[in-house]
Amino acid sequence: MSNSALLLKNGSKIAIIGGGPGGSFFAHFASRYAKEAGIDVSIKIYDRKSFCQRGPRGCNMCAGVISENLFNSLEEERINIADFCVQRKIEGYCFQAQDESVVLHHPVPGHISKIVTVFRGNGPLQSEHEGNVSFDDYLLNHVKEQGVEIVFDIVKSFKLPFRKGDPVKVISGDGNPKNEFDADLVVGAFGVNTGMMEKVGNMDFGYKPPKTVRTCQCEIMLSPEHIEKTFGNNVFVFALGKRELKFASITPKADYVTVNLVGRRDLTRKNLIDFLKHPAVKKLMPEKWEIPNDFCMCISKIPITYAKHPYADRLVVLGDASISRSYKSGIESAFNMAKLSAYTAFKNGVSARSFMNGYFKPAKRLLARDNFYGIVMLKINDYISSNRQLANRQVKLVKSTEDTKTASLINEILWNMLTGNVTYKEILIKAMNLRLILKTLPFHPLIWIRKKGGIFSNAK
Numbered sequence: 298m299s300n301s302a303l304l305l306k307n308g309s310k311i312a313i314i315g316g317g318p319g320g321s322f323f324a325h326f327a328s329r330y331a332k333e334a335g336i337d338v339s340i341k342i343y344d345r346k347s348f349c350q351r352g353p354r355g356c357n358m359c360a361g362v363i364s365e366n367l368f369n370s371l372e373e374e375r376i377n378i379a380d381f382c383v384q385r386k387i388e389g390y391c392f393q394a395q396d397e398s399v400v401l402h403h404p405v406p407g408h409i410s411k412i413v414t415v416f417r418g419n420g421p422l423q424s425e426h427e428g429n430v431s432f433d434d435y436l437l438n439h440v441k442e443q444g445v446e447i448v449f450d451i452v453k454s455f456k457l458p459f460r461k462g463d464p465v466k467v468i469s470g471d472g473n474p475k476n477e478f479d480a481d482l483v484v485g486a487f488g489v490n491t492g493m494m495e496k497v498g499n500m501d502f503g504y505k506p507p508k509t510v511r512t513c514q515c516e517i518m519l520s521p522e523h524i525e526k527t528f529g530n531n532v533f534v535f536a537l538g539k540r541e542l543k544f545a546s547i548t549p550k551a552d553y554v555t556v557n558l559v560g561r562r563d564l565t566r567k568n569l570i571d572f573l574k575h576p577a578v579k580k581l582m583p584e585k586w587e588i589p590n591d592f593c594m595c596i597s598k599i600p601i602t603y604a605k606h607p608y609a610d611r612l613v614v615l616g617d618a619s620i621s622r623s624y625k626s627g628i629e630s631a632f633n634m635a636k637l638s639a640y641t642a643f644k645n646g647v648s649a650r651s652f653m654n655g656y657f658k659p660a661k662r663l664l665a666r667d668n669f670y671g672i673v674m675l676k677i678n679d680y681i682s683s684n685r686q687l688a689n690r691q692v693k694l695v696k697s698t699e700d701t702k703t704a705s706l707i708n709e710i711l712w713n714m715l716t717g718n719v720t721y722k723e724i725l726i727k728a729m730n731l732r733l734i735l736k737t738l739p740f741h742p743l744i745w746i747r748k749k750g751g752i753f754s755n756a757k
Contacts, residue, residue, distance in 0.1 A: 303461070303610060303648040305481060307336040312467045312478055314452045314493060315486035316344030317357050317417075318628050319616035321436035322635035323484050325374065328443040330643035340444070341478065343469055345451040348434035352422030357433055358490060358514065358597035359627065360548050360557040361415045362387070362532065364717050367629040368411040376439055378413065382432045384550035387412035388530040390715050393577055395537055395685050397692035404709040412716065414532075414550050421516040421553060421593035450476070454496060455483055457609055465611050482647045484638070485607070485614035486631075489598045494618045502649075503606035506618060510601050511563035515594035516553045519583065524549050527581050534715055536682030537575055543679060544624065545572060547581065559599065559624060561679075569594065599624070603665050608652035613638050620660050623668040624675065626717035634660055671721035674714065677728065687737070694736060703736050 305311075311327055313320045320342050331338045348355045363371075363378065371378065388410050390401045403410055415432035437447055453475060456466040464479040487493040489509050498506045528549035535545040544559040558564055558572060572578060573588050600617045601624075607614035615638050621630035634656075641655030681687045695711070697704045710727050713719045727733075 303651070304646045305331075305334075305336070305338060305643055308338070309336070309481040310339045310464070310479065311341070311482045311484065312452075312455075312465070312480035313340065313342045313484040313486055314344075314455075314467075315488060315491070315616070316342050316346065316348070316437055316447065317433055317486060317488060317616070317631070318436055319488070319631035319635055320344070320484065320486035321433070321440050322632050323486060323615065323639050324440040324445045325376070325436075325443065326636050326639035327643070328440065328445065330639055334643055339446070340440075341446045341448050342437070342440070343448045343450055343452045343467075345449060347449060348418050348431040348437065349429050351419045351424050352593055353595060355418030355431065356593075356595065357417035357488075358595045359417045360514065360546065360555050361417055361432065361550075362548060363413045363415060363432075364626050364629050365411045366718060367626070367632055368413065370629070370632055376436070378415070378432070379435055381428060381430055382415050382435050384414045384416060384430070384553075386410070386530055387414060387532055389532075390712065391528075391531045391533045392692060392695070392711060393533055393535045393537075394682075394688035394692045395577060397689045397696075399692045399695045400531060401695070401708050401712045401715070404705070404712055414548055414555075416550070421518070423518060423593065424553075426551075452493065455480075457500070457502060457612065461610065481611060482642060483612045485612065485618060486616050486635075487618055489600055489617050497614065497618075502609040502612075504609075504614065505605035507600035507604045507620075508602040509598035510560065511596050512560070512599055513558045513564040513566070513569045513594070513596055515556045515569060515592055517556060517589070517592060518553055521552050523583055524552065524554060528554065532715070533581065535572075535575075535577065536688040537572075537577055538683055538685050538688070539572070539575075540683050541568060542572070543675065547578070564596065566594070566596070599627070603661070603668075608649055608657060610649050611647050613642070613647075613652045613656060620657070620664050622664055622717065623671045623721075625671070629717065630664065633663070667720045667722055669721075670725045674721050674725050674728065678714065681737075691737065700736070703733060706730065706733055707737075 313323055324340050324342055327340055392399050392401055416430055417433050419429050419431045441447055450469045452467060452469045454468050464481055465483045467478040467480050468475050470476045494506050497504050533547040541560050542558055543561055546557050548555040558568060603620035607619040615634045616631045617627055621627055638656045641651055645651040645655045681691060695704050695707045710724055713724050
């Protein structure tokens with residue numbers, strides 16, 4: 298049987314492992330492409346977790362910021378985020394250095410931002426809101442209305458077929474005997490924080506999981522009045538000279554703020570406590586505020602590389618267990634990769650070759666290559682944010698009313714770095730502006746050359 302014969306047809310069965318955004322997005326696009334092809338397919342999403350629950354049992358360990366690009370893409374797909382999911386509409390980003398701070402705004406004057414914050418699960422454990430506000434559960438209900446079956450069960454394993462035309466056998470449940478389901482396509486949307494990634498990595502079809510780093514996140518309850526007065530509709534991003542941190546932010550919601558820390562290496566609770574004790578952070582908290590003894594927090598993994606060979610006949614892996622944008626826009630990456638892989642499955646087939654050519658190679662062109670530029674930009678950002686003088690100088694330049702051209706350019710670069718609105722390559726090209734580099738340096742290059750010249754002449 299040729300590769301092209303592995304096609305989805307009327308009556309085909311699709312099993313999606315993982316009920317997060319990646320799984321829901323794939324189900325959405327699969328339903329759409331099946332309808333366009335005039336075929337009837339059965340789609341099941343497997344996930345033991347119920348996102349209706351509060352605290353860790355329902356949480357998907359994410360800061361919960363929906364980028365403007367993703368917001369627009371969802372609207373185009375007629376997936377309009379329900380008002381009850383939106384915790385806050387974000388208008389700007391406050392860049393906080395050790396001594397200076399500035400509020401960044403959209404580079405296009407008058408543009409109304411469409412960035413919103415959500416809870417991935419039904420809020421922190423101590424939440425007192427009524428009803429269900431989970432974004433992930435909202436997406437599941439959306440695809441459920443399209444006829445997708447949600448199976449609240451754990452997938453223990455699956456077996457790839459020995460013969461080309463046979464289905465994949467999906468084994469689920471804790472009972473004995475366990476449930477078995479024959480699938481014409483299995484979609485791995487399980488993420489890097491599940492045991493399934495390691496199980497698939499131990500299978501012998503070539504999949505190698507991405508490398509990961511452990512991040513730290515927590516939810517802190519504050520009064521809505523204090524959040525409105527202190528944070529408003531701004532995400533606070535910090536450059537505090539802490540070399541162990543690559544990224545630190547506080548994201549406002551309704552009556553909570555989400556603290557999100559990403560490090561160069563694995564982070565711990567101690568890193569979180571040290572951050573919360575920093576004077577620049579404590580001044581944002583209420584007077585006499587003390588770190589709670591008990592609060593909702595998690596140590597979770599994020600990918601820092603992409604997977605190798607995330608496909609086989611009748612199998613495709615997507616989301617952060619496959620390939621995504623480095624340190625940014627994980628949900629948006631899941632949306633784009635779900636669309637690309639679903640399109641490939643219905644238009645080109647479900648063979649390994651189809652997924653290689655129609656999904657993974659284009660994904661690498663779209664994300665992996667751009668991530669290289671992202672690494673360069675992040676190293677530049679690390680250098681500036683860890684240098685007190687440079688970080689403060691950068692803020693002062695953005696606030697300058699004398700050199701508005703430089704101020705606008707730095708604002709644009711920082712805004713796009715934080716929001717992910719454009720590619721890392723575009724950001725790097727902007728950052729390599731010679732005039733900007735000369736302005737950003739803490740000394741004039743000619744003075745440095747003259748000093749060096751004096752040293753050279755004295756050495757003769």
